[in-house]
Amino acid sequence: MAETTFMGVPREKIPWFPTIDYDKCTFCMECDVFCPHHVFERREGDRKLVVANPNNCVVFCRACAKTCGPDALSFPNKPEIIALIKQIREKESAK
Amino acid sequence: MKRAILSCNGLDKPEGSVAREVAIRTAEAIESEIICPVLLNRAPARYKKILSGSSLIVVDGCSTRCATKLATGLGAKVERKVMVSDSVKASGKPLESTLRLQPDGLTLAQSIVDELVHNLNAPAAAPEPVAEFEAPTEYLFVTHDKFEFRIPVVDYAFNENDVWARVLDGVARVGISDYMQQKLTDISYFDPPKVETAVDQFGELGSVESAKAVFEIVSPVSGTVVGVNPAVIENPGLINEDPYGSGWLVEIKVTDFAQDQALLLDGAAYADVVKRKAAEE
Numbered sequence: 001m002a003e004t005t006f007m008g009v010p011r012e013k014i015p016w017f018p019t020i021d022y023d024k025c026t027f028c029m030e031c032d033v034f035c036p037h038h039v040f041e042r043r044e045g046d047r048k049l050v051v052a053n054p055n056n057c058v059v060f061c062r063a064c065a066k067t068c069g070p071d072a073l074s075f076p077n078k079p080e081i082i083a084l085i086k087q088i089r090e091k092e093s094a095k
Numbered sequence: 096m097k098r099a100i101l102s103c104n105g106l107d108k109p110e111g112s113v114a115r116e117v118a119i120r121t122a123e124a125i126e127s128e129i130i131c132p133v134l135l136n137r138a139p140a141r142y143k144k145i146l147s148g149s150s151l152i153v154v155d156g157c158s159t160r161c162a163t164k165l166a167t168g169l170g171a172k173v174e175r176k177v178m179v180s181d182s183v184k185a186s187g188k189p190l191e192s193t194l195r196l197q198p199d200g201l202t203l204a205q206s207i208v209d210e211l212v213h214n215l216n217a218p219a220a221a222p223e224p225v226a227e228f229e230a231p232t233e234y235l236f237v238t239h240d241k242f243e244f245r246i247p248v249v250d251y252a253f254n255e256n257d258v259w260a261r262v263l264d265g266v267a268r269v270g271i272s273d274y275m276q277q278k279l280t281d282i283s284y285f286d287p288p289k290v291e292t293a294v295d296q297f298g299e300l301g302s303v304e305s306a307k308a309v310f311e312i313v314s315p316v317s318g319t320v321v322g323v324n325p326a327v328i329e330n331p332g333l334i335n336e337d338p339y340g341s342g343w344l345v346e347i348k349v350t351d352f353a354q355d356q357a358l359l360l361d362g363a364a365y366a367d368v369v370k371r372k373a374a375e376e
Contacts, residue, residue, distance in 0.1 A: 007358050036375075056375070058256070066309040067309075
């Protein structure tokens with residue numbers, strides 16, 4: 001996935017992915033069933049679901065959170081991420 | 096057309112209790128029948144007549160969207176939707192964790208009903224479309240398995256969130272790509288942005304919804320919303336039928352399209368994004 005970019009910025013430089021609130025998550029797996037990009041993975045033990053592939057997450061997509069009945073998924077602040085992407089692009093073009 | 100109300104049954108979470116209260120109060124306010132979701136699920140024949148002759152007000156308690164999924168599964172016409180958990184978030188006050196309605200839950204329910212009834216009585220003005228567009232004539236095709244995704248060769252600019260813009264005389268018409276409409280499958284609801292609101296590039300422009308997902312429309316341009324497509328509000332299936340033409344969603348008076356364009360893709364570059372996304376799935 002190293003070659004993947006978003007708006008010309010290497011994907012791994014953009015911290016956009018869901019965070020699971022384990023106090024709320026009921027492990028219903030609706031998000032995992034929904035996400036076609038395999039961001040989540042199921043595990044043995046207490047935390048039956050983890051964000052295993054954060055860089056697979058489509059930047060600005062929050063569709064999994066909209067499947068989450070217990071409201072256990074959160075995303076970063078979008079305007080901050082947009083500002084960060086623009087900043088990285090400017091740095092790159094100045095090179 | 097008559098209206099009927101299909102709501103969350105309200106026995107799982109506090110948001111559900113509010114949803115149930117919203118349903119009862121709305122039914123009283125607009126003198127409509129309530130459809131019991133459990134009975135509908137168990138014995139749909141009971142509601143066959145009501146469903147075929149009514150448009151639905153759907154009230155979901157939380158993002159599990161049980162009421163919405165029931166409605167779309169039965170192919171019912173959804174006129175308007177309410178999502179209580181969104182209203183709770185917007186209010187900034189979490190509900191107490193009990194199924195018994197508390198005073199704050201009742202207050203919230205009434206405010207949701209007031210807004211809903213107001214909107215039902217005075218539907219948001221849907222101004223006439225500003226721009227006149229010819230349908231695209233030339234497409235690129237990306238194929239993956241049995242699927243084929245069309246992408247207009249010229250005039251359309253895309254963001255990587257599968258939303259297009261086509262600009263004419265300072266107004267951008269915005270919609271979702273053929274790839275995204277196929278991914279969502281049958282679209283049953285378009286929740287439009289408010290006309291006259293300002294939007295930044297990559298800001299939210301409402302959402303479209305199918306049984307499969309709720310898709311937030313990420314704006315490809317910055318500007319002011321000047322129109323929404325009344326035909327799509329009436330018949331969201333148009334998005335599936337003609338995503339680049341009559342299935343457009345929103346019109347935006349652009350502030351600086353030249354600047355927006357630096358962060359958008361042309362048809363050929365977007366085709367590469369679709370190829371990559373389709374391959375990942």
